[in-house]
Amino acid sequence: MESAVNKVVLSGFAGADAEVKNFGSQKLAKVNLAINENYRNSSGEEVKRVQWFNLIFWNAKAELAEAQVKKGTALTIEGRLQTNSYDGADGKKRYAIEIVVGDVVIKEKEKKEMF
Structure with missing residues (x-):
């Protein structure tokens, strides 16, 4: 079997300022x-939709995000997918998929206010 690959590349806009925690x-x-x-649906109508992704930055990259990532900042990231589970308020097991950022390009001059 070939070695497995867990890699994702995304380019979009920060929905809010970076939320930082210290451990x-x-x-x-x-x-x-x-x-x-x-995209156009089967009826030919143009459909606009926003996909949201949860990014996780650690240590030096977290410091970079804290200093430079504000709402609307354009980002291109490369990272890996990570799944976490937790118990919801109703007692049911929930799952969250996050992207752990490995590399990031911050495009400071390109911002978008509306999503």
């Missing part, structure tokens, strides 16, 4: 990334 010597930043999609 002793480690720092975590979370950012929601919006990606606008436009």
Whole structure:
């Protein structure tokens, strides 16, 4: 069997300023990334939709996100998918898919206010 690959590349806009937490010597930043999609449905109508992705930045990348990622900042990231589970308020098991960021390009001059 070939070696497995877990890699994702996304380009979009930050939905809010980076949310940062400190865990002793480690720092975590979370950012929601919006990606606008436009397509035509089977009736030929143009459909606009936004896909949201949860990004996770650790340590030095978290510091970069804290300093530079504000709502509307254009980002291109490369990372890996990670699935976490937790118990919801109703007691049911829930799952969240996040992207752990490995590389990031912040396009400071390109911003978008509306999603």
